[in-house]
Amino acid sequence: MIALDRLGAPDRPVCPYCYTRLTRRLILFRCGGRPGPDGRRCDPSEDAELRAHLGRREHLPPVFAADGRRPRAACPHCGASTGTRVCATCHARLPVNFGRIPGRLIALVGARESGKTVFMTVLIHELMHRVGARFEASVGGSDDHTRHRFRTDYEGPLYDDARLLAATRRTGAAREPLVFRFTTRPRGPWGRRPRHTLLSFFDTAGEDLTTEESVETNLRYLENADGVILLLDPLRMPGARAEAAPGTPLPPPERAEHPPLDMLGRVTDLLLRRTGSPSRPIPVPMAVCLTKLDVFHDALDPGSPLRRPQPDAPYFDGSDSRDVHAQIRRLLHRWDGGRIDAHITNHYADARYFGVSALGHAPDAEQRLRGGVRPYRVADPFLWMLGGFGVVPSREGRS
Numbered sequence: 001m002i003a004l005d006r007l008g009a010p011d012r013p014v015c016p017y018c019y020t021r022l023t024r025r026l027i028l029f030r031c032g033g034r035p036g037p038d039g040r041r042c043d044p045s046e047d048a049e050l051r052a053h054l055g056r057r058e059h060l061p062p063v064f065a066a067d068g069r070r071p072r073a074a075c076p077h078c079g080a081s082t083g084t085r086v087c088a089t090c091h092a093r094l095p096v097n098f099g100r101i102p103g104r105l106i107a108l109v110g111a112r113e114s115g116k117t118v119f120m121t122v123l124i125h126e127l128m129h130r131v132g133a134r135f136e137a138s139v140g141g142s143d144d145h146t147r148h149r150f151r152t153d154y155e156g157p158l159y160d161d162a163r164l165l166a167a168t169r170r171t172g173a174a175r176e177p178l179v180f181r182f183t184t185r186p187r188g189p190w191g192r193r194p195r196h197t198l199l200s201f202f203d204t205a206g207e208d209l210t211t212e213e214s215v216e217t218n219l220r221y222l223e224n225a226d227g228v229i230l231l232l233d234p235l236r237m238p239g240a241r242a243e244a245a246p247g248t249p250l251p252p253p254e255r256a257e258h259p260p261l262d263m264l265g266r267v268t269d270l271l272l273r274r275t276g277s278p279s280r281p282i283p284v285p286m287a288v289c290l291t292k293l294d295v296f297h298d299a300l301d302p303g304s305p306l307r308r309p310q311p312d313a314p315y316f317d318g319s320d321s322r323d324v325h326a327q328i329r330r331l332l333h334r335w336d337g338g339r340i341d342a343h344i345t346n347h348y349a350d351a352r353y354f355g356v357s358a359l360g361h362a363p364d365a366e367q368r369l370r371g372g373v374r375p376y377r378v379a380d381p382f383l384w385m386l387g388g389f390g391v392v393p394s395r396e397g398r399s
């Protein structure tokens with residue numbers, strides 16, 4: 001599989017926090033802050049890189065350079081030994097076994113209000129529960145920071161308080177992805193051995209996608225992403241608005257020419273740069289998802305694949321996915337006049353269409369979710385990617 005060889009190459013792993021491609025020499029160590037053999041000790045202070053790149057204001061002992069291929073090094077200031085390896089760019093602590101297990105960086109992009117933050121929260125929750133059980137996988141935060149932030153900023157408000165999350169603020173480079181570890185025990189010639197994959201999710205602020213300049217500065221991480229999930233809100237498409245369930249609050253009609261298409265164009269330009277040749281289609285897997293499908297449930301034909309129960313077998317179901325792809329393509333033509341479909345087909349070598357509903361029903365006028373989160377097909381785009389990377393089994397079925 002091309003993706004695995006090209007992107008999983010452990011000799012040049014990508015930092016899951018700042019998406020810099022690292023060589024072993026770009027791995028630094030952080031002093032543990034405990035007294036060294038002669039009693040000297042390093043004091044914690046604010047780490048400027050951690051703050052500049054990830055917006056974290058922690059006071060920590062200093063970082064220093066040493067042989068990043070080794071698991072431990074001695075601090076040159078105090079002499080104490082440490083096993084904490086950090087990225088040379090952002091100074092985040094690298095996950096255990098970093099560089100020895102493949103990492104998959106998945107970027108979530110979409111215009112404002114397209115549903116990215118809700119989608120990411122529900123996807124991760126589903127991975128930890130239902131999808132985990134379906135694939136006998138375990139999923140957990142890879143660092144304390146991710147565990148804490150996911151719980152208090154994302155999962156808690158939505159699942160415990162049934163509150164929708166505020167718009168993701170644009171904060172320049174100072175935003176941090178959530179990093180998880182996905183572990184399965186596939187059957188192999190030597191029995192069942194644990195296999196880990198690091199997953200890094202970067203939730204873009206829709207605001208960052210509104211101009212070319214801000215795409216340039218805020219989306220550089222896209223150049224090193226292994227897959228892109230692009231969310232499109234059908235309520236922004238002229239033809240779909242009339243088919244939405246009665247009473248659905250509609251976003252104001254767009255003034256500009258065609259904002260979802262403009263946004264997609266900026267993302268494409270960035271990805272084209274990394275392929276190096278404008279005449280080659282972009283190889284990065286691109287999952288294009290229409291969100292908030294619950295609003296269109298009644299407008300869909302009763303035989304539509306988007307009204308089937310979501311797949312729950314322990315493999316990615318390629319045949320069901322192709323049915324959904326064909327249906328979404330028809331909807332894109334009906335709702336949007338086919339311009340998004342034409343753009344995707346012309347630029348991407350490996351694109352697939354999906355339809356999802358993260359919430360399962362619309363929140364009320366106060367943005368509260370009565371009746372809980374009832375997701376539909378939220379994991380499909382993600383499982384399609386993991387199937388392509390060889391991380392979960394996939395069955396193609398008839399073609």
Ligand SMILES: Nc1nc2c(ncn2[C@@H]2O[C@H](COP(=O)(O)OP(=O)(O)OP(=O)(O)O)[C@@H](O)[C@H]2O)c(=O)[nH]1
Pocket residue numbers: 110111112113114115116117118119164165166167168169204205206207291292293294295356357358359360361362363367
């Ligand atoms: N009906 C329905 N509404 C949804 C769904 N997901 C999101 N929404 C609505 O869309 C709004 C925006 O969702 P967010 O996830 O915050 O959107 P975003 O793309 O992160 O927006 P920015 O952070 O501003 O870029 C939510 O407040 C909900 O009202 C869904 O599955 N169904």
Ligand SMILES: [Mg+2]
Pocket residue numbers: 116117118166167168203204205206
């Ligand atoms: Mg958001």
Ligand SMILES: [Zn+2]
Pocket residue numbers: 015016017018019020087088089090091092
């Ligand atoms: Zn980094």
Ligand SMILES: [Zn+2]
Pocket residue numbers: 031032033041042061075076077078079080
């Ligand atoms: Zn020290």
